[in-house]
Amino acid sequence: MNTIGVDWGSSxxxxxxxxxxxxxxxxxxxxxxxxxTPPGGxxxxxxxxxxLIGDWRxxxxxxxxxxxxxxxxxxxxxxxxxxxxxHLHGLGEAATPLAAxxxxxxxxxxxxxxxxxPHDVMRGEETQLLGxxxxxxxxxxxxxxxxxxxxxxxxxxxxxxxxxxxxxxxFALLRRHSCLxxxxxxxxxxxxxxxxxxxxxxxxxxxxxxxxxAQLFRLxxxxxxxxxxxxxxxxxxxxxxxxxxxELQARQIHSASLVAAPGLAHWYxxxxxxxxxxxxxxxxxxxxVAALQALQTPTETSP
Amino acid sequence: MNTIGVDWGSSxxxxxxxxxxxxxxxxxxxxxxxxxTPPGGxxxxxxxxxxLIGDWRxxxxxxxxxxxxxxxxxxxxxxxxxxxxxHLHGLGEAATPLAAxxxxxxxxxxxxxxxxxPHDVMRGEETQLLGxxxxxxxxxxxxxxxxxxxxxxxxxxxxxxxxxxxxxxxFALLRRHSCLxxxxxxxxxxxxxxxxxxxxxxxxxxxxxxxxxAQLFRLxxxxxxxxxxxxxxxxxxxxxxxxxxxELQARQIHSASLVAAPGLAHWYxxxxxxxxxxxxxxxxxxxxVAALQALQTPTETSP
Numbered sequence: 235m236n237t238i239g240v241d242w243g244s245s246x247x248x249x250x251x252x253x254x255x256x257x258x259x260x261x262x263x264x265x266x267x268x269x270x271t272p273p274g275g276x277x278x279x280x281x282x283x284x285x286l287i288g289d290w291r292x293x294x295x296x297x298x299x300x301x302x303x304x305x306x307x308x309x310x311x312x313x314x315x316x317x318x319x320x321h322l323h324g325l326g327e328a329a330t331p332l333a334a335x336x337x338x339x340x341x342x343x344x345x346x347x348x349x350x351x352p353h354d355v356m357r358g359e360e361t362q363l364l365g366x367x368x369x370x371x372x373x374x375x376x377x378x379x380x381x382x383x384x385x386x387x388x389x390x391x392x393x394x395x396x397x398x399x400x401x402x403x404x405f406a407l408l409r410r411h412s413c414l415x416x417x418x419x420x421x422x423x424x425x426x427x428x429x430x431x432x433x434x435x436x437x438x439x440x441x442x443x444x445x446x447x448a449q450l451f452r453l454x455x456x457x458x459x460x461x462x463x464x465x466x467x468x469x470x471x472x473x474x475x476x477x478x479x480x481e482l483q484a485r486q487i488h489s490a491s492l493v494a495a496p497g498l499a500h501w502y503x504x505x506x507x508x509x510x511x512x513x514x515x516x517x518x519x520x521x522x523v524a525a526l527q528a529l530q531t532p533t534e535t536s537p
Numbered sequence: 538m539n540t541i542g543v544d545w546g547s548s549x550x551x552x553x554x555x556x557x558x559x560x561x562x563x564x565x566x567x568x569x570x571x572x573x574t575p576p577g578g579x580x581x582x583x584x585x586x587x588x589l590i591g592d593w594r595x596x597x598x599x600x601x602x603x604x605x606x607x608x609x610x611x612x613x614x615x616x617x618x619x620x621x622x623x624h625l626h627g628l629g630e631a632a633t634p635l636a637a638x639x640x641x642x643x644x645x646x647x648x649x650x651x652x653x654x655p656h657d658v659m660r661g662e663e664t665q666l667l668g669x670x671x672x673x674x675x676x677x678x679x680x681x682x683x684x685x686x687x688x689x690x691x692x693x694x695x696x697x698x699x700x701x702x703x704x705x706x707x708f709a710l711l712r713r714h715s716c717l718x719x720x721x722x723x724x725x726x727x728x729x730x731x732x733x734x735x736x737x738x739x740x741x742x743x744x745x746x747x748x749x750x751a752q753l754f755r756l757x758x759x760x761x762x763x764x765x766x767x768x769x770x771x772x773x774x775x776x777x778x779x780x781x782x783x784e785l786q787a788r789q790i791h792s793a794s795l796v797a798a799p800g801l802a803h804w805y806x807x808x809x810x811x812x813x814x815x816x817x818x819x820x821x822x823x824x825x826v827a828a829l830q831a832l833q834t835p836t837e838t839s840p
Contacts, residue, residue, distance in 0.1 A: 315762075345758070345762055346758075347762060352743075352746075352752070352755045352758075352759075353755055353758040353759035353761075353762050353763070354754065354755065354758045355757075355758045355761055355762065382716070382754060397748070397751050398751070398754035398755075398758070399750060399751040399753075399754065400715070400716070400750065400753050400754050401750070403715055403716060404715075404750065404753075407710050407711070407714055407715055408710070411710055411714050412703070412706055412707075412710055413685070413703070413706060440655075443655075444787070445700070445787045446749050446750070446783055446786075446787050447702060447703065447704070447707065447749070447750070447780075447783055447784070447787070448700050448701070448702040448784065448787045448788075449655070450702075450703050450707075451657065451685060451701035451702065451703050452655045452656055452657065452701075454658075455648070455649075455655075455656040455657045455658045455701070456655075456656040458656075458658055459618075459648055459650060459656050459658065460656070477750075480749055480750055481750070481751065483749075484747070484748045484749050484750070484751045485751075
């Protein structure tokens with residue numbers, strides 16, 4: 235049977251269509267994320283899914299996997315979190331069939347509870363993690379940066395621990411709503427990170443100097459006190475370097491897989507290189523496809 | 538001659554009236570800060586000052602000192618920053634007479650430029666620092682917490698270095714505008730810090746565990762995963778403990794003077810005690826009065 239996967243997040247959704255042999259037939263994406271307000275105001279997830287993948291399903295029967303915020307409390311139907319430690323190949327079995335259409339299944343998010351580690355959750359990234367493990371089955375850490383960066387420690391296909399860092403959200407918040415807005419281009423869209431490599435590197439350097447959050451105000455003071463004008467995009471790049479530098483610094487590791495689109499991958503790889511951290515970049519689309527292939531042909535779950 | 542001091546900040550202004558012997562005759566305060574929008578929309582600083590202290594000036598001639606954001610680029614008239622290192626007793630001499638009324642003088646802010654240290658500025662706190670030095674002439678650090686916490690290293694009345702931390706602003710931003718809003722009572726006013734001591738202590742503990750900003754998301758995950766309901770005020774107190782803990786942790790010192798109103802002084806003293814940092818609390822009003830007394834009878838400036 236064919237397989238369709240939809241990564242339905244807060245802001246966007248990405249759909250992938252695979253044949254019975256796991257070959258990618260087509261993929262598409264749009265901005266109808268769970269937090270996007272639909273034209274009418276009222277949410278009809280069934281109709282929205284139909285408009286996204288209805289034509290694919292009409293052509294041949296397909297098993298449909300949904301991942302991401304669509305399975306959260308504020309989504310279509312809640313799919314409970316799978317507690318760590320857990321095996322990535324157990325995701326399919328733990329999926330929740332949709333009440334209205336059991337051919338559609340909601341993949342679980344992952345959660346961490348004490349004493350294993352601090353409370354933490356992810357939803358959507360676990361599916362990319364499954365694919366990342368198939369593409370690069372290397373014991374160690376996987377980093378999935380974004381609004382909320384996720385770090386997962388994977389060993390023999392099992393997720394042992396996770397950490398989340400609000401790096402992307404902090405960047406947007408500070409650029410838009412803080413005392414830095416006036417100097418960092420608060421009216422600009424928060425993504426992508428402005429292409430000012432030397433300013434970004436300066437931010438990384440500030441992170442290394444220590445003091446953590448105490449370095450934030452420096453962005454404003456520097457812009458106030460420097461005679462030459464500081465383009466807001468440059469200040470924003472410096473802010474980004476500082477925040478990404480602080481995120482990487484908090485994890486004392488030497489190597490990790492990185493699941494990120496090329497733009498973000500560029501900045502994280504640049505930051506990591508300066509901290510002695512080697513990142514092995516994987517493409518998020520390829521991870522999703524690999525995950526769907528794994529869900530199609532379930533591997534034996536290790537104990 | 539009598540002396541009047543007005544600490545005219547972003548949100549509030551506080552006025553103090555001293556006789557020629559330096560005795561406090563009266564004090565008052567209101568919320569007509571530099572960033573407050575006046576009823577008509579148009580700003581008339583002269584009229585606003587008149588309505589605040591006109592009656593005091595009518596009774597006897599007085600020298601008037603203005604400090605705080607009123608002397609910034611977005612205030613009444615810009616008073617240039619005094620660069621560090623500088624002597625606190627040089628503040629009066631460096632004041633800028635108001636063009637419209639030279640009897641009124643604007644006290645300078647302080648700034649720090651490389652190579653002395655990272656770019657930094659303060660405006661308003663320098664006057665409290667002068668008073669703090671008069672009340673407790675102890676070489677070492679002075680902490681003035683708030684929206685932007687200021688740390689100043691003072692030796693023999695000279696300010697050597699400073700650091701700013703955006704602790705109060707981050708608390709308000711994260712509580713109101715971030716993914717934590719839903720669990721931390723985003724609609725509540727950001728101050729004062731909710732009185733949940735054990736939750737505050739838990740936040741301090743998280744700061745000690747390391748990871749810095751990576752601990753922020755934990756607030757959300759804990760609220761999502763814990764069965765018993767988490768009152769938003771409790772989550773906010775935890776957030777406050779985490780941020781204040783991170784601020785104190787970034788400064789590796791053992792003792793400091795603290796200039797803070799009783800509410801904030803309570804939380805900072807609590808946090809400091811758990812990090813082996815002893816804080817000696819000074820009252821901000823008393824610091825302002827002491828500063829005005831110093832301005833009234835200038836001490837010899839040390840080289």
